Amino acid sequence: VEASIPEPQRAAWNKYAPKPFESAEEFDKEAVRHIETTLARSMYNCDEAAAYAGTALAFRDRLVIDWNKTQQNQTFADQKRVYYLSLEFLMGRALDNAMLNVGQKETAKQGLSDLGFRVEDIITQEHDAALGNGGLGRLAACFLDSLASLNYPAWGYGLRYRYGIFKQEIIDGYQVEVPDYWLDFNPWEFARHDITVDIQFYGYVNKYQDDDGKQVCSWEGGEIVQAVAFDVPIPGYGTPTTNNLRLWGSKAASGEFDFQKFNSGEYESSVADQQRAETISAVLYPNDNLERGKELRLKQQYFWCAASLYDIVRRFKKSKRPWKDFPNQVAIQLNDTHPTLAIPELQRILIDQEGLDWDEAWSIVQKTFGYTNHTVLPEALEKWSVPLIQHLLPRHLQIIYDINLNFLQYVERNNPKDREMLGRVSIIEESNPKMVRMAYLAVIGSHKVNGVAELHSDLIKTTIFKDFVKIYGPDKFANVTNGITPRRWLHQANPRLSELIASKLGGYGFLKDLTLLHKLEAYVDDKDFRKEFQEIKYANKVRLARHIKEVTGVSVNPAALFDIQVKRIHEYKRQQLNIFGVIHRYLAIKKMSAEQRKKLAPRVSIFGGKAAPGYWMAKTVIHLVNEVGRVINADKDVGDLLKVIFIEDYNVSKAEIICPASDISEHISTAGTEASGTSNMKFVLNGGLIIGTCDGANIEITREIGENNIFLFGNLAEDVDELRHAHLYGNFQLDAELSSVFDAIRSGMFGDAGQFSALVNGIVEHGDYYLVSDDFASYCKTHDMIDEAYKDQEEWVTKCITAVARMGFFSSDRCIDEYAEMIWNVEPLQPKVDGANGTNG
Numbered sequence: 001v002e003a004s005i006p007e008p009q010r011a012a013w014n015k016y017a018p019k020p021f022e023s024a025e026e027f028d029k030e031a032v033r034h035i036e037t038t039l040a041r042s043m044y045n046c047d048e049a050a051a052y053a054g055t056a057l058a059f060r061d062r063l064v065i066d067w068n069k070t071q072q073n074q075t076f077a078d079q080k081r082v083y084y085l086s087l088e089f090l091m092g093r094a095l096d097n098a099m100l101n102v103g104q105k106e107t108a109k110q111g112l113s114d115l116g117f118r119v120e121d122i123i124t125q126e127h128d129a130a131l132g133n134g135g136l137g138r139l140a141a142c143f144l145d146s147l148a149s150l151n152y153p154a155w156g157y158g159l160r161y162r163y164g165i166f167k168q169e170i171i172d173g174y175q176v177e178v179p180d181y182w183l184d185f186n187p188w189e190f191a192r193h194d195i196t197v198d199i200q201f202y203g204y205v206n207k208y209q210d211d212d213g214k215q216v217c218s219w220e221g222g223e224i225v226q227a228v229a230f231d232v233p234i235p236g237y238g239t240p241t242t243n244n245l246r247l248w249g250s251k252a253a254s255g256e257f258d259f260q261k262f263n264s265g266e267y268e269s270s271v272a273d274q275q276r277a278e279t280i281s282a283v284l285y286p287n288d289n290l291e292r293g294k295e296l297r298l299k300q301q302y303f304w305c306a307a308s309l310y311d312i313v314r315r316f317k318k319s320k321r322p323w324k325d326f327p328n329q330v331a332i333q334l335n336d337t338h339p340t341l342a343i344p345e346l347q348r349i350l351i352d353q354e355g356l357d358w359d360e361a362w363s364i365v366q367k368t369f370g371y372t373n374h375t376v377l378p379e380a381l382e383k384w385s386v387p388l389i390q391h392l393l394p395r396h397l398q399i400i401y402d403i404n405l406n407f408l409q410y411v412e413r414n415n416p417k418d419r420e421m422l423g424r425v426s427i428i429e430e431s432n433p434k435m436v437r438m439a440y441l442a443v444i445g446s447h448k449v450n451g452v453a454e455l456h457s458d459l460i461k462t463t464i465f466k467d468f469v470k471i472y473g474p475d476k477f478a479n480v481t482n483g484i485t486p487r488r489w490l491h492q493a494n495p496r497l498s499e500l501i502a503s504k505l506g507g508y509g510f511l512k513d514l515t516l517l518h519k520l521e522a523y524v525d526d527k528d529f530r531k532e533f534q535e536i537k538y539a540n541k542v543r544l545a546r547h548i549k550e551v552t553g554v555s556v557n558p559a560a561l562f563d564i565q566v567k568r569i570h571e572y573k574r575q576q577l578n579i580f581g582v583i584h585r586y587l588a589i590k591k592m593s594a595e596q597r598k599k600l601a602p603r604v605s606i607f608g609g610k611a612a613p614g615y616w617m618a619k620t621v622i623h624l625v626n627e628v629g630r631v632i633n634a635d636k637d638v639g640d641l642l643k644v645i646f647i648e649d650y651n652v653s654k655a656e657i658i659c660p661a662s663d664i665s666e667h668i669s670t671a672g673t674e675a676s677g678t679s680n681m682k683f684v685l686n687g688g689l690i691i692g693t694c695d696g697a698n699i700e701i702t703r704e705i706g707e708n709n710i711f712l713f714g715n716l717a718e719d720v721d722e723l724r725h726a727h728l729y730g731n732f733q734l735d736a737e738l739s740s741v742f743d744a745i746r747s748g749m750f751g752d753a754g755q756f757s758a759l760v761n762g763i764v765e766h767g768d769y770y771l772v773s774d775d776f777a778s779y780c781k782t783h784d785m786i787d788e789a790y791k792d793q794e795e796w797v798t799k800c801i802t803a804v805a806r807m808g809f810f811s812s813d814r815c816i817d818e819y820a821e822m823i824w825n826v827e828p829l830q831p832k833v834d835g836a837n838g839t840n841g
């Protein structure tokens with residue numbers, strides 16, 4: 001309040017308040033000013049990178065105007081806000097998204113052309129913001145887009161990694177990791193050097209009686225690291241609402257301590273302290289669906305939770321409301337268990353710092369948090385060792401023990417007959433060393449727990465959280481099936497399809513209400529529409545073929561069937577099944593007569609995805625794909641009938657080129673292992689069909705689009721246990737076709753067979769945990785059906801159009817409305833329209 005401009009001077013201020021550009025001319029004025037002054041360049045020294053920077057800064061100014069107003073409006077309205085805590089936000093590029101969301105892409109296109117640039121070339125200058133591994137991080141990014149587009153007062157909180165997910169290079173067929181230093185020029189963030197939080201680590205707990213004789217604890221000593229806020233504006237589509245993503249960077253706490261060291265001649269060691277502090281936010285851990293229990297990772301988690309909660313609590317306290325109102329003002333969603341420490345941290349703030357009783361505090365905590373689970377894979381479930389937490393966060397460990405004690409007493413009271421349950425549900429696993437089970441803590445500290453697709457939400461209730469359903473009843477557990485933002489994954493990635501749809505539906509309303517797509521079914525027999533739909537798919541395949549040629553040197557025929565599997569490389573996602581299928585196809589082609597070959601639809605098998613650097617088996621799969629590609633692509637006898645491509649460094653901006661270019665995409669995880677999948681939705685929304693197992697969201701996609709429009713195969717989740725058992729007890733006969741594939745590999749057809757022996761032996765000798773052999777026959781048969789179906793292009797297009805028309809359910813807008821109603825209890829806040837603030841679109 002003290003810092004505001006006095007009333008009489010506000011007229012002057014308002015007179016000069018910036019206005020958003022509305023025409024190409026006004027855009028050029030802003031862009032040129034930024035290039036000349038902000039960047040100190042000239043027209044004689046303006047390459048595409050500089051033009052990108054000028055364009056981005058001009059758009060940033062526009063976003064900032066709306067962002068400031070949104071924040072003022074939200075502060076003034078003072079209603080309940082959502083805080084989405086995620087260690088990953090896989091944002092991709094921001095400029096194209098900003099242009100489309102504020103509805104000024106045409107303006108920029110015209111303006112840039114006046115300056116001698118093509119908008120597409122400028123957009124591709126931007127470095128992806130790749131602060132995530134895969135599905136979980138991209139989901140968070142889609143959610144931010146939907147929250148803003150639907151006008152929810154919402155903040156994202158994350159870490160500002162200096163290095164995002166590594167860049168993948170393929171050298172001699174092997175994955176090589178290269179650091180992703182992405183912050184050289186990032187116009188989308190604002191460093192808030194005035195918004196800092198001191199974060200404490202280590203130290204000890206001091207117990208004493210306060211003046212009223214009450215037992216109190218305080219956490220003392222240890223070391224302090226400072227969190228600095230970096231804010232990123234998140235524009236909604238077709239609304240001025242612009243939300244905030246706050247990312248915390250770490251640095252050494254400024255203060256006397258450093259000075260003392262400096263003065264006593266320990267300059268170097270004080271610099272070392274500085275660097276040690278900065279390492280907390282230095283790097284994103286590159287594991288997807290795997291936890292490795294590294295101390296620095298735990299430090300990241302606490303650092304980010306503590307800074308975010310401090311910020312949230314500080315904002316709440318400004319309202320001067322009583323503490324019991326906290327859950328009416330604040331909803332915090334935990335994106336997986338990574339932010340679970342926020343639970344004991346809020347309890348600590350309330351009891352140690354704000355003086356609330358335990359029970360009063362705990363009731364606030366439980367009402368505040370919701371927890372989303374994203375996996376049932378045991379290796380991905382977080383556990384932290386008790387000694388490590390004791391050392392790093394001594395007060396939190398005490399609180400966790402107290403939470404556990406209260407919880408176990410409650411369980412015992414309600415289930416006196418099942419004493420073994422106590423050991424099973426305890427937050428503390430009685431191993432050596434003892435471990436804290438973060439998922440249990442998250443369940444106990446939240447009022448709602450959700451899975452991310454129906455099958456997954458059912459599975460968590462019968463497997464990892466079975467006892468908790470007994471304890472709390474089924475209503476604590478919910479399902480919110482994942483979705484994707486149609487702005488990026490249709491409008492931005494596939495502008496021609498978006499335009500075609502808009503031409504039939506009378507405008508772009510479907511981008512805000514994706515269920516409107518159902519009206520497309522009326523055009524399924526419309527000749528012109530079908531023709532254009534096909535042409536667009538072809539053009540998108542040409543675009544991908546060009547990219548493939550550029551980066552791999554291999555020419556692929558855009559008329560071939562494009563069969564794509566892009567996602568993190570993981571045994572459970574079964575890229576090995578795909579590549580074995582490709583080898584099987586190759587062996588079959590080699591045996592075919594000229595007549596038979598004529599009847600076969602040419603195929604391009606496209607793979608892409610990163611393996612965690614320490615995941616040897618996944619790296620072996622990448623190597624095999626590349627070796628198989630090397631052999632097949634050079635086989636003149638096979639020619640266009642089969643090509644095998646590995647696209648290096650799969651990321652969000654590549655996905656925008658890849659997803660619109662598939663005929664078939666593969667979502668073939670062992671049933672029961674893929675919580676949802678979200679690229680399945682992206683591919684279908686872009687007019688491609690999918691081959692998939694009955695897993696994750698594939699099941700609901702099938703329900704929505706109809707089983708004639710999807711190629712399902714393989715065993716069901718309910719059969720997995722028995723099949724695994726059969727493997728382990730020798731009750732299994734290897735499929736003959738798969739056996740031939742293994743023989744080919746063993747023969748050295750794809751290079752030194754020894755390199756792939758673990759991959760083959762995992763199936764033949766070590767129990768085939770992911771059931772590749774069980775599903776191989778039905779997988780190959782289904783691919784044969786795909787070949788047949790593809791020959792009938794008329795029927796194929798009908799399937800594709802019908803599927804697109806029925807994808808309305810999978811918008812992340814629908815997810816966000818479900819979270820808002822069922823979990824957060826928050827309402828949208830309509831933006832203030834004041835003329836100067838109008839965004840169109």
Ligand code: 8GP
Nearest residue numbers: 135136289374375380674675676677
């Ligand atoms: C992923 C799931 O594997 C994927 O099926 C789902 O679509 C996505 O989350 C979004 O819900 N899960 C993870 O990435 C994950 O669990 N990561 C680490 C926490 C282990």
